[in-house]
Amino acid sequence: MAVDYTTQTTGGIGDAVLRKEDRKFVTGEGRYVDDLKLPGMLHAAFVRSSFGHARITSIDATAALALPGVHAVLTHATLPVETGVLSASNPGGDVRHPEQAILAKEFARYVGEPVAMVIADDRYLARDGADLVHVEYDPLPVVVDAEQALEPGAPLVHAEYDSNLVKTLEHVTDGFDDAMAKASKVIKLRVDNQRLTPSAMETRGCIGDWQEATGEVTLYTSTQVAHFVRTFVSIVCGTSEAKVRVVTPDVGGGFGAKLNTYREEFAVCAASHVVGRPVKWIEDRTEAGVATIHGRAQVQYYEAGVTDEGRIVALKFDAVQNNGAYNMLLTPSISHLTLFMVPGLYDIQDISIRIRQTFTNTTPTDAYRGAGRPEATHGIERLMDAIADDLGIDAVEIRRRNFIQPDQFPYSSATGLVYDSGEYEMNLDKALELSDYAGFAARRAESEANGKYRGIGLSTYVEVCGLAPSAVTAALGIGAPGWEHSTVRLHPTGKATVITGTSPHGQGHATSWSQITQTELGIPFEDVEVIHGDTAFQPYGLGTYGSRSLAVGGIALYRSLGKVREKARELAAHLLECSMDDLEWTGSSWQVKGSPDRAKTIQELAYAGWTSASLPEGLEPVLEATTFHDPPNFTFPSGTHVCEVEIDPDTGRVEVLNYTAVDDCGNVINPLIVDGQVHGGVIQGLGQALFEETVYSEDGQMLTPTLVEYLVPSAADVPPMTLARTVTPSPSNPLGVKGIGEAGTIGASAAIVNAAVDALSGLGVRHIEMPMQPARIWNVIQEATS
Amino acid sequence: MIPSTLAYTKASSIDEAVAAVAAGAVPLSGGQSLMPMMRLRLAAPEAIVDLGGIPELVGICEDENEIAVGAMTIHREVAASELIRAHAGLVADAAAGIGSPQVRNRGTIGGSLGHADPHSDMPATLIAAGASVLVRGPNGERRILVEDLITTYLTTTLEPGEIITQVRIPKGDDHSAYAKFHRRAIDWTIVGVAICIGDDGVRAAATGVADRPVRLSAFEEVLNGGGSLDDAIARIAEGVEPHAGLDGSVEYKKHLLGVLARQAHAEASSR
Known part of the structure; x- marks a missing residue:
C-alpha cells in the first residue's frame, strides 16, 4: 500500500504516528556515550595486533610511559580481571570455547586483537602512547579461509586443540536417505555468503567508573543488552552483580554487533579500578573494522532431490561457518539459526544438515541483522531458481508447488520448529501484481534494444522472530532466557511512565510503546514516557535483537497495561459503589454499564490510587504493574520480494531498477516504523548483494578496514521501493504481532541476485556470488561469452 | 580524527603561507585528502598551515x-x-x-x-x-x-x-568531456577518461590506470593521424599500468578505458 506520510503526531495502535524520539536525533540533541564527560575522566587507546597470528614475545611500554600525560599501560599481566570474555552459547553441549583473555595472553590470533591498553589524559595522547608501545611478535602460520581451516595440516588457531573445528551441528531426519534415493534428479549448488562488517553510524564506546570506596562499578556503554553486560562485568571483573550498574545512553545503531559483551567493556572497568579515575574508550571507524564482530561468512553446499514436477522431496545442506578466532556471546548459535531455517517456507520433510564451525585467524563473527536466517534464505532462494532453471519450470511456479499451505498451520518443520501462521501465496500474488511481473517480457525487450540485460528476481522467505521461549533457548544451549520485562507506572497527575527491558537503538520503541499504552489504557500518546537503558532502576531486561522487542517486550507491556486496567477497575467499582461486573471499559475510563455520567477516567483513578483516601479492602495503593513475559513460541514473519535489475555489459554494473516488498509481520502498531524497518533492511540486503565484503589477505591482513574499501551503500544507491503488507496475525501473542526488524535484510539479497542471474541466464549463467560488484559481473559475462 | 600533536597556523597572505611551508609546515587547503590521511595517521605532520584565510x-x-x-x-x-x-x-x-x-x-x-x-x-x-x-x-x-x-x-x-x-x-571552443566509472553512487573513481578535442588535435588523459594521471598517447596518435575511434580505442591501453585491486583486475581496468573513452568522445564531440 502507498504510505500516507501523515503529520499525525499522536495515536494508538495502527496509526502512522511520527516518531516522538526523532526530534532530538535530527536536531543533534541525542546523547551518546561520547557525549558523556565524567569528572577526572581519562581516555584509553588499545594497542592491537598487526599480525593475523603471532606469539607475543615482549611488550615494552617504556617510551609510552615516558610520554607526559600517559598514566598507565596495561597488558594481560597487569589488567586485574578474573577471566576472559564469556560466551553464552553452547549448542549441543560440547562446543570448543578457548580462553579469550581481555588483553591478549601470549598469542595474538587476528589482526586487531587487543594486546595492550594505554590510559592517558586525552584521546590524542592515548593514541600517541599506543603508537609508542613496542610489541615484539614472532609470526605464526595463518589461516583465514574456513574451508582451508578444516583441511588436515592447516595451521591451528588454538594449539590446544587438534583441529580448528569448533563444533559440528547436525540434523538428519529418519527418512532422508530413502527420500533422496527416490528423487528423480539431484540438483546441486554452492553458495558463498560472504563476510560482512556491521557498520552502525555510532561505533562502539564505553566508560568505566570504579568507585574504590564503595566498590560500585558504573559502565556507560553503547550496547543492545545492558543487563547481559552487567552480569558478565561482575563475573569478569570479580565483583558483585549488585554493585555493577550499566547505563545505556542513546545508541546509534547496532544491527546485532552490539548484542555482545566486548573486551573493551571489561577493560575500561578494570582500568578504572587501577587508575582510580573513570576511563573512556571510543572506537574509531577504522578500529571498528577489526574490533567489532563481523557477520555471515558461511559457505553452503546444497543438494536438492526433486521430482520431475519440481517438488523437493529431500534436501541436503552442508555448510562451513567461519567463527573467527574466538567465540563471542552467541557465535556458535548463529549458524544454529541457519540450521532451523534451511527448508525456508517450503514443505520439505526429509532433510540432512551438517554445519561445521571453524576457528580462523580473523575477527570473530556473531549476530548481524538476520543472524543466520539471511544465510538460510539466500541459499534456499538461489537453490529454488537453480531448480527451476534446471527443470525448465517458472521461478514462480516452482515456489507455489513447494510452499507450505495455509491449512498446514501450525506447521511442524523438519528442523523442529512450529510455524505459527502464514499464507505464502498471498504474499507472492500481491508482490507479482505490484511488480507487474506479467509485463516483464516487454520491459526486458526494451532493455535489450538498448544493449542491456534485464532480469527479474524473487525471494520468498519465512523467518523466525520473537526470541525466545526460555525453555527453548535452554534446550538450544544458550545460557540466557528469552523473556522480557515491563513496568507501567501511573503518576498522580495521570501521566504514565513505561519502563521496558528492551533496548531501542533506532527502532522507535518510545513511539510504539506509547501507542500501545494509549490504546490499551487510554493514556494519551503524548502523556506516556518510555524509559530504558539503566540497570540501576530497571528490573532485568533481555534487550533488543532478533526482531523480538514487540513480540516479547511489547507483549510484556500489553500485559502490564492489562494489570493496571484491572486494578483501576477494582478501584472504580469501589468509588462508584458498584460491582466490578457492572463496569465497562470505554477505552479511557471505567463506567457503569449504560450510565456515562457514572464513570471514572483512568487519570482520576490514577490520582485516587495515589491518594489512597479510600481503597477497597486488600488493594495496594498506586496504579503500577510489572510483568515478566516469557513467550510460548517464536513468531514467523514471511514475505515475497521482487526486484528488477539492468546490467550494462560494458561495465558490469548491476542497477536495481525497482524493488517490491510484500511483508507479513502480523498486526502492525505503526506503519511508518514498519516501512522504515523494511526500507533499512532492504538496503542492508542490497549492500550485501551488490557492494559489501570484508576481505582478508591470505596472511591475515584486513584489506577492507575503512569505508573507502568496505562499500556501504548510501541513499543515492537506493532504488525506488514499493512496499505492501499482508496480515496473518500471530496466534502466539494477544497483539498478533510478529516482528519486522530483520525481514528486509533476510528477503533482499536473494531477490537481487536472482534478478541478476535471470538477466544473464540467456548467456548460460546459473549462479553469481555476492557482492555483485561490476568487475565480478564483467568477468561473469566474459566467461559466459568466451 | 585522532591526529598526533601538531602546530596549526592560518596564513593571511601567500607570502606568509610560503614562509610557513618553507619552514616545514604542510599546507592545508580543503582538508578532504590530508585530514583523512591524518585520521589514519598515514600522515602525521608536525605543523600545518591553513590556506583558508587568503582571499x-x-x-x-x-x-x-x-x-x-x-x-x-x-x-x-x-x-x-x-x-x-x-x-x-x-x-x-x-x-x-x-x-x-x-x-x-x-x-x-x-x-x-x-x-x-x-x-x-x-x-x-x-x-x-x-x-x-x-x-x-x-x-x-x-x-x-x-x-x-x-x-x-x-x-x-x-x-x-x-x-x-x-x-x-x-580558453577555446569547448569540445571536451570527462567520463568516469565507480562502484557506488558516491565513490572513488576506478577509471576515468578525459578528452579534449581542440584546434591542434585531440588530447586525452586518464585517471586510475597508473601511479599518476597519464596522457593516452597512443589513443591520441591514432585520432590525430586520422584514424578511427575504434582503432584508437584498440590502442588506448598502451603504456598504462593499472593495478589489480578489490575494484577490478588489470584487464577490467584496461577494458574500462575503452568504454569510457567512447563515452567521453561522444560527449565531447556533441558539445
Whole structure:
C-alpha cells in the first residue's frame, strides 16, 4: 500500500504516528556515550595486533610511559580481571570455547586483537602512547579461509586443540536417505555468503567508573543488552552483580554487533579500578573494522532431490561457518539459526544438515541483522531458481508447488520448529501484481534494444522472530532466557511512565510503546514516557535483537497495561459503589454499564490510587504493574520480494531498477516504523548483494578496514521501493504481532541476485556470488561469452 | 580524527603561507585528502598551515587566453562556473562528480592537484585541457604544466616551500568531456577518461590506470593521424599500468578505458 506520510503526531495502535524520539536525533540533541564527560575522566587507546597470528614475545611500554600525560599501560599481566570474555552459547553441549583473555595472553590470533591498553589524559595522547608501545611478535602460520581451516595440516588457531573445528551441528531426519534415493534428479549448488562488517553510524564506546570506596562499578556503554553486560562485568571483573550498574545512553545503531559483551567493556572497568579515575574508550571507524564482530561468512553446499514436477522431496545442506578466532556471546548459535531455517517456507520433510564451525585467524563473527536466517534464505532462494532453471519450470511456479499451505498451520518443520501462521501465496500474488511481473517480457525487450540485460528476481522467505521461549533457548544451549520485562507506572497527575527491558537503538520503541499504552489504557500518546537503558532502576531486561522487542517486550507491556486496567477497575467499582461486573471499559475510563455520567477516567483513578483516601479492602495503593513475559513460541514473519535489475555489459554494473516488498509481520502498531524497518533492511540486503565484503589477505591482513574499501551503500544507491503488507496475525501473542526488524535484510539479497542471474541466464549463467560488484559481473559475462 | 600533536597556523597572505611551508609546515587547503590521511595517521605532520584565510587564492576570472582559477576555489564553484563550462567542459564535469556534496563544498582544485592521488579526477582533466599551475615559493613564482606536476603516488615536482596558487586553463571552443566509472553512487573513481578535442588535435588523459594521471598517447596518435575511434580505442591501453585491486583486475581496468573513452568522445564531440 502507498504510505500516507501523515503529520499525525499522536495515536494508538495502527496509526502512522511520527516518531516522538526523532526530534532530538535530527536536531543533534541525542546523547551518546561520547557525549558523556565524567569528572577526572581519562581516555584509553588499545594497542592491537598487526599480525593475523603471532606469539607475543615482549611488550615494552617504556617510551609510552615516558610520554607526559600517559598514566598507565596495561597488558594481560597487569589488567586485574578474573577471566576472559564469556560466551553464552553452547549448542549441543560440547562446543570448543578457548580462553579469550581481555588483553591478549601470549598469542595474538587476528589482526586487531587487543594486546595492550594505554590510559592517558586525552584521546590524542592515548593514541600517541599506543603508537609508542613496542610489541615484539614472532609470526605464526595463518589461516583465514574456513574451508582451508578444516583441511588436515592447516595451521591451528588454538594449539590446544587438534583441529580448528569448533563444533559440528547436525540434523538428519529418519527418512532422508530413502527420500533422496527416490528423487528423480539431484540438483546441486554452492553458495558463498560472504563476510560482512556491521557498520552502525555510532561505533562502539564505553566508560568505566570504579568507585574504590564503595566498590560500585558504573559502565556507560553503547550496547543492545545492558543487563547481559552487567552480569558478565561482575563475573569478569570479580565483583558483585549488585554493585555493577550499566547505563545505556542513546545508541546509534547496532544491527546485532552490539548484542555482545566486548573486551573493551571489561577493560575500561578494570582500568578504572587501577587508575582510580573513570576511563573512556571510543572506537574509531577504522578500529571498528577489526574490533567489532563481523557477520555471515558461511559457505553452503546444497543438494536438492526433486521430482520431475519440481517438488523437493529431500534436501541436503552442508555448510562451513567461519567463527573467527574466538567465540563471542552467541557465535556458535548463529549458524544454529541457519540450521532451523534451511527448508525456508517450503514443505520439505526429509532433510540432512551438517554445519561445521571453524576457528580462523580473523575477527570473530556473531549476530548481524538476520543472524543466520539471511544465510538460510539466500541459499534456499538461489537453490529454488537453480531448480527451476534446471527443470525448465517458472521461478514462480516452482515456489507455489513447494510452499507450505495455509491449512498446514501450525506447521511442524523438519528442523523442529512450529510455524505459527502464514499464507505464502498471498504474499507472492500481491508482490507479482505490484511488480507487474506479467509485463516483464516487454520491459526486458526494451532493455535489450538498448544493449542491456534485464532480469527479474524473487525471494520468498519465512523467518523466525520473537526470541525466545526460555525453555527453548535452554534446550538450544544458550545460557540466557528469552523473556522480557515491563513496568507501567501511573503518576498522580495521570501521566504514565513505561519502563521496558528492551533496548531501542533506532527502532522507535518510545513511539510504539506509547501507542500501545494509549490504546490499551487510554493514556494519551503524548502523556506516556518510555524509559530504558539503566540497570540501576530497571528490573532485568533481555534487550533488543532478533526482531523480538514487540513480540516479547511489547507483549510484556500489553500485559502490564492489562494489570493496571484491572486494578483501576477494582478501584472504580469501589468509588462508584458498584460491582466490578457492572463496569465497562470505554477505552479511557471505567463506567457503569449504560450510565456515562457514572464513570471514572483512568487519570482520576490514577490520582485516587495515589491518594489512597479510600481503597477497597486488600488493594495496594498506586496504579503500577510489572510483568515478566516469557513467550510460548517464536513468531514467523514471511514475505515475497521482487526486484528488477539492468546490467550494462560494458561495465558490469548491476542497477536495481525497482524493488517490491510484500511483508507479513502480523498486526502492525505503526506503519511508518514498519516501512522504515523494511526500507533499512532492504538496503542492508542490497549492500550485501551488490557492494559489501570484508576481505582478508591470505596472511591475515584486513584489506577492507575503512569505508573507502568496505562499500556501504548510501541513499543515492537506493532504488525506488514499493512496499505492501499482508496480515496473518500471530496466534502466539494477544497483539498478533510478529516482528519486522530483520525481514528486509533476510528477503533482499536473494531477490537481487536472482534478478541478476535471470538477466544473464540467456548467456548460460546459473549462479553469481555476492557482492555483485561490476568487475565480478564483467568477468561473469566474459566467461559466459568466451 | 585522532591526529598526533601538531602546530596549526592560518596564513593571511601567500607570502606568509610560503614562509610557513618553507619552514616545514604542510599546507592545508580543503582538508578532504590530508585530514583523512591524518585520521589514519598515514600522515602525521608536525605543523600545518591553513590556506583558508587568503582571499586572492579564491575565485575564477579570465584574461584573453586563459581562465584563472584560484587554488582554493572549491569544486562546487568550479562545477557551477559558466566560464569553465564554456571553455573547458571536462573540468566542470570532473568537479561536479567529485565525492559527495560535502566534499565538493570543502575540497579545492589546488588541493586536489597538490595531493596527487592517481584516483583523483581533477588532474587528468586538467592535463587533457592543457592546463598549467602557477606556484609560489621562496624563490618567487613559476609556471608548471599540470602534465609535468605529478610524478607518482602523492608526489609532485613542487620544490620545498612551494605552494600552488592558481590553475590556468586555456580558453577555446569547448569540445571536451570527462567520463568516469565507480562502484557506488558516491565513490572513488576506478577509471576515468578525459578528452579534449581542440584546434591542434585531440588530447586525452586518464585517471586510475597508473601511479599518476597519464596522457593516452597512443589513443591520441591514432585520432590525430586520422584514424578511427575504434582503432584508437584498440590502442588506448598502451603504456598504462593499472593495478589489480578489490575494484577490478588489470584487464577490467584496461577494458574500462575503452568504454569510457567512447563515452567521453561522444560527449565531447556533441558539445
